[in-house]
Amino acid sequence: MGEKGVNNVLSAEYHYQTTYRTGATHIRKWFDGCFGQANNYTSLKYNAHITDPDSPMFMFERLDEFLCVSGHSYLVCDAACGLAQKYARNMSIICDKEDWEVIMKAANDAHPNCVIQFNQHMHRNFKEYLAQYYVGTRRSADSTAVRISKARWRNYGIGELYVGGKLVTVAHPGEVWLRYTNDPHEEPQRYDLRVGISAQQLYPDIPQSKVVRTGALTVKGQPLPVWSSLMRELLVYKLDSKNCSLRKFDPSDLRPEV
DSSP: OOOOOHHHHHHHHHHHHSSSSOOOSSSEEEOOOOOTTSSEEEEEHHHHHHTTTTSOOOOOSEEEEOOSSSOOOOOOHHHHHHHHHHTTTTTTTOOOOHEEEEEEESSSSSSSSOOOOOOOGGOOHHHHHHHTBBOOOOOOTOOOOOGGGOEEEEEEEEEEEETEEEEEEEEEEEEEEEOOOOOOOOOEEEEEOOOOOTTTTOOOOGGGGBOOOOGOOOOOOOOOOOHOOOOOHBBBBBEEETTEEEEEEOOGGSSSOO
């Protein structure tokens, strides 16, 4: 599939997280302002889902997202596309994705690119799956407008907050915290999109009992399996070559193609 929408991006991220786990419990992600890929509600719900211990997809204790400052980052991952285009000039014919896989593998000798062939059964409809667990929109804790596309920092699972005049680390699974500047002293906006949460349960006062010390967290060292129940719930895009259309997931799609 050639598109690169939010389902495709999250499918690639999910594959990486369930296949190449390092044992880390806290991760940091940097993203740009592209609304169709990472800077949207589906991505926000996905991150809330994998940091909630009550979720069937719980993977990380804490996740921090940072909106990149405008301009070139000069990171290896950003340089990969430029190096691939440069290498491609030496190719006489480029006709399909297999040719681009060869180019990506050979384009960077100093930092070889990790190229994974992404098959049809790996594409999942996270947007529809997450709609079972989260509402479309809801008021924030302070009833101010939530502008996720403008947030410079989005925090999930565990974060810092002033409690009683002291900056402490607080567990807040299910809630998303947002800041609109890079000032760590800015009071985060609290946002909860989980279904089945009553008005009385939303945004309770944070007691001292929710304050945690990160040193006490348990490190998970093994990759998480792909649960069979999750596979049944997620919709998988599959190209039907007979009528050139996309159909929904069928268990036979999980078998390797011959």
